Amino acid sequence: MIMPNNLKRGFELYQEEYEQKAVEVLRSGWYVLGNELERFEQEWAGYCGSQYCVGLASGLDALWLAFKALGIGEGDEVIVQGNTYIASVMGITINGATPVFVEPDKHYSIDASQIEEKITKRTKAILSVHLYGTPCEMDVITRICSRHNLKLVEDCAQSHGATYHGRMMGTFGDIGCFSFYPSKSLGAFGDAGAITTDNGQVARDIRMYRNYGSERRYHNKAVGANSRLDELQAGLLRVKLGHLEKLTRERERIAGRYLREIRNPFITLPEPRGTIEGGDRNVWHQFVIRCRHRDRLMEYLKEKGIGTLIHYPIPPHLSEAYGYLGYKEGCLPVTEGYAGTVLSIPIYNGMTDGEQREVIEAINNFRPMACGE
Numbered sequence: 001m002i003m004p005n006n007l008k009r010g011f012e013l014y015q016e017e018y019e020q021k022a023v024e025v026l027r028s029g030w031y032v033l034g035n036e037l038e039r040f041e042q043e044w045a046g047y048c049g050s051q052y053c054v055g056l057a058s059g060l061d062a063l064w065l066a067f068k069a070l071g072i073g074e075g076d077e078v079i080v081q082g083n084t085y086i087a088s089v090m091g092i093t094i095n096g097a098t099p100v101f102v103e104p105d106k107h108y109s110i111d112a113s114q115i116e117e118k119i120t121k122r123t124k125a126i127l128s129v130h131l132y133g134t135p136c137e138m139d140v141i142t143r144i145c146s147r148h149n150l151k152l153v154e155d156c157a158q159s160h161g162a163t164y165h166g167r168m169m170g171t172f173g174d175i176g177c178f179s180f181y182p183s184k185s186l187g188a189f190g191d192a193g194a195i196t197t198d199n200g201q202v203a204r205d206i207r208m209y210r211n212y213g214s215e216r217r218y219h220n221k222a223v224g225a226n227s228r229l230d231e232l233q234a235g236l237l238r239v240k241l242g243h244l245e246k247l248t249r250e251r252e253r254i255a256g257r258y259l260r261e262i263r264n265p266f267i268t269l270p271e272p273r274g275t276i277e278g279g280d281r282n283v284w285h286q287f288v289i290r291c292r293h294r295d296r297l298m299e300y301l302k303e304k305g306i307g308t309l310i311h312y313p314i315p316p317h318l319s320e321a322y323g324y325l326g327y328k329e330g331c332l333p334v335t336e337g338y339a340g341t342v343l344s345i346p347i348y349n350g351m352t353d354g355e356q357r358e359v360i361e362a363i364n365n366f367r368p369m370a371c372g373e
């Protein structure tokens with residue numbers, strides 16, 4: 001059985017280092033807001049090229065606290081692509097703000113040419129989601145933000161180490177939001193997240209919010225959250241960060257092979273934005289193909305022992321949670337079309353050559369119509 005993602009393989013690549021670090025933290029007697037976190041924050045800020053990083057408990061908290069720190073809430077609108085993970089949208093709505101959806105382009109990220117027509121007097125920010133590891137079109141988006149005086153928040157939960165024109169995702173806007181959920185490219189062994197920013201005040205505010213709104217114990221300045229990245233996760237993330245470049249290159253190699261060797265007229269391959277020579281780097285958090293006969297393809301692969309996932313079958317605007325926004329089926333045809341055709345095929349660190357070959361051969365042999373049908 002080939003799983004869509006295999007976290008155990010990733011663990012086994014550096015098992016000894018992880019185990020050593022875990023024991024070190026356990027024996028230290030200090031488990032929350034300590035040295036490991038401080039050092040991880042410095043290292044992650046350094047890796048991204050940001051002035052500050054603040055560790056948090058999850059990617060959703062990063063989004064929530066980012067909009068909170070920017071003062072975006074009730075009565076404000078935030079522009080976001082329709083085809084994102086629902087957490088992107090929850091980061092907006094937890095604060096009482098309203099998401100305004102824009103269709104994606106063929107690279108699966110926001111179609112920047114459709115943003116300006118959605119801007120109203122209430123628009124306060126754009127949330128750019130670098131979905132599947134593909135950078136959004138940041139030159140256009142940053143220009144729109146400065147022209148209309150909008151804040152820019154980046155959802156980098158799937159784009160650790162991705163670059164646009166040579167610059168790291170998470171450094172283009174006011175705040176970059178990261179998740180280190182285990183399945184992410186830089187995944188912890190539990191929940192974790194962080195923000196990056198060059199704005200010292202924003203960093204201080206989010207640091208305060210993550211600890212019940214206090215900078216000094218028992219002096220609470222604001223109603224905050226309990227959203228701390230614990231020492232064990234921070235330590236394990238530091239170990240993994242030391243190998244992130246190698247891990248990303250491995251994903252790039254697998255994706256490159258899929259792009260070269262998957263050949264099937266019924267299947268559309270992903271098209272990464274830009275060029276490597278131009279400083280654009282897609283980190284392949286997911287390898288997402290499209291097929292009009294997606295459900296049949298998924299079933300066929302399952303029969304061959306190959307697991308796949310759909311990211312995501314129900315777009316946020318059609319979810320029960322956002323029924324109150326009043327969107328109907330057909331409102332976002334491109335987004336909805338993707339929801340009905342996308343399929344994420346196995347890609348993970350530690351995936352063997354043989355497993356890759358099996359996936360390629362199975363997909364190449366897929367025919368939607370069985371004989372005699």
Ligand SMILES: *Cc1c(COP(=O)(O)O)cnc(C)c1O
Pocket residue numbers: 057058059060061084085087088129131155157158178179180181191192193
């Ligand atoms: C995973 C993810 C999140 C949420 O991160 P959590 O750590 O699971 O809260 C937000 N946005 C996107 C695009 C994600 O993939």
